[in-house]
Amino acid sequence: MSAIIREEQIQNIIMREKPKRIGIQAPDGLIGSVLALSDSIESRYGVETVILFDPSYGICDLSNLDAERIGLDLVINLGHSVNTERVGKYTFLIDVEYDVDFIPVLDKAIAQFKGRLNKVGVLTISNHKAQLDLIIRYLTDRGIKAIRGPGHGVLFGGQVFGCNYYNAKDLVEDVDAFFFYGQSRFHAIGVRLVTRKPTYLLDPFFNVIEDVTSGAELIERKAILSVLKAKEARTVGIIVSLKEGQFFMKQALELKEKLSSFGKKVFLFTMREITAQRLRTIKGVDAFLETACPRVALDDEEFDRPVLSYDQGLALIRLLEGGELGDMFSSPFWV
């Protein structure tokens, strides 16, 4: 297995936009490819490159705001494709696909589920975009009727983000179960939580199939426990992310006002990377609530006190208002 960077897209962009200096941005999993790519772009096209070395977790985490200061004409961002090539003023998204063979894990799924599942919804992340329709046809031809969502906003049909499950929600009435094709348990668990349908992770790299129900239940129990603990908090820190697509100040201010009205002492924080290590340096805050990325709150286990996502924050307010906890995961968009 290797990651295939669609260099012809980069060539097209360079030919069309004629940049003098471009930024290269990649998720950490692809950071090993950036030197060769930088070298190749400089020698082939005579374009100066700058490697933007801070993490980039998705199209919520780009560098349009810094590009001008750095003197970049454009930024190519690897491996976060959506259904539009350009995001913001400077950033162009480049497909990165894994050339993994999907047949073994699909054959395994067919052997396991044929006759048991009538119709499944298939979901994936951007790095398997090119395989998605092939996968759907392969399953359907062999007796498991498979469909994908129609796309939504910037999502291509069948795509999910860690915070955006519209392509699952749109199919929830039509299917018996979901197949999440790829390696990310968090995304598969997200599908399970949003749809409440059986969801199976089909990992083509290790050729394993996993029912993510127990993983989803664990995250849900921990999420509920965090909200219940946060209900007792006297002081709450609300964190606003400075990442350009995770900046939700208005929501943070609304949460502050609500929580303050219930007698909580609320502090507002801004920061870039929200890490357990950094949060530990602040004493005197009983619980944090972050409006950045739901994955920070739901997928990190090292926090020394409750850290809630935005939707958990709304559940906390429902509790404080005397209502029920409700379903924190029913929204297809988790910020």
Add this chain to the structure above:
Amino acid sequence: MSAIIREEQIQNIIMREKPKRIGIQAPDGLIGSVLALSDSIESRYGVETVILFDPSYGICDLSNLDAERIGLDLVINLGHSVNTERVGKYTFLIDVEYDVDFIPVLDKAIAQFKGRLNKVGVLTISNHKAQLDLIIRYLTDRGIKAIRGPGHGVLFGGQVFGCNYYNAKDLVEDVDAFFFYGQSRFHAIGVRLVTRKPTYLLDPFFNVIEDVTSGAELIERKAILSVLKAKEARTVGIIVSLKEGQFFMKQALELKEKLSSFGKKVFLFTMREITAQRLRTIKGVDAFLETACPRVALDDEEFDRPVLSYDQGLALIRLLEGGELGDMFSSPFWV
């Protein structure tokens, strides 16, 4: 010992500027004070506060570029005073002073050096600003003639930064030795390296006096070794900091051109926090050269390959040109 935040300065600024929302920024050593300060400002003046929770290492590391996006009318930055109250469009510097007793360590210095040192230059960091002239008088009255530099640019008289030693350099012909008053060995070592004069750290907190010669020699030996190792590097990564006062793209491009002319393959990187941990994720770069803060290169021991400061980079170029290594530390300004 406790840190005294000059809240009357904050009051004056709030009365004068009438902000609706202010940011609070502090170095990590003072981060424990920000909650109480936020609470006090909100309740006393009815001004909303936002704690800017990313590290702030000095006036090179402010948040003027983010302030507008966050919706701040101004930012108060604790503990990085210089001879001007305002830096950039939004940031006001608030004095934070330690109420430590300077007499014990000065008495110790007088006992140790009286009759041996005719005249000393006294240097410190911002948190001892209010004590500096008292210290100079105390020493002089008791037989060690003490003076301070006149100030330079934003430096108040006697102040040093980790990158700026003008107040030492200006006195170098007039004194036998320097006293660095405070706890930061790095600053004292900087004075020693820039001036080549005996330099003593006078730490009032632990009441110890340290000749920093051996510490300076160690840093110098390591710095030389890093340059010699970097000379053999085939690939060099030049890092430009995105911190607003550490952004030196022009210098980085000049270094790139120079190093490329000697056959090095050079990659340009941008990043915010330069950490050993982050650099380890990049393979295929034999040496890094950072134009951010000299302290990153000189004061961190965990790097897995040579990491040079800007002045070390210039020394590397001198070597590549067939010249001598020269004095990497003679410039009073280290970027």
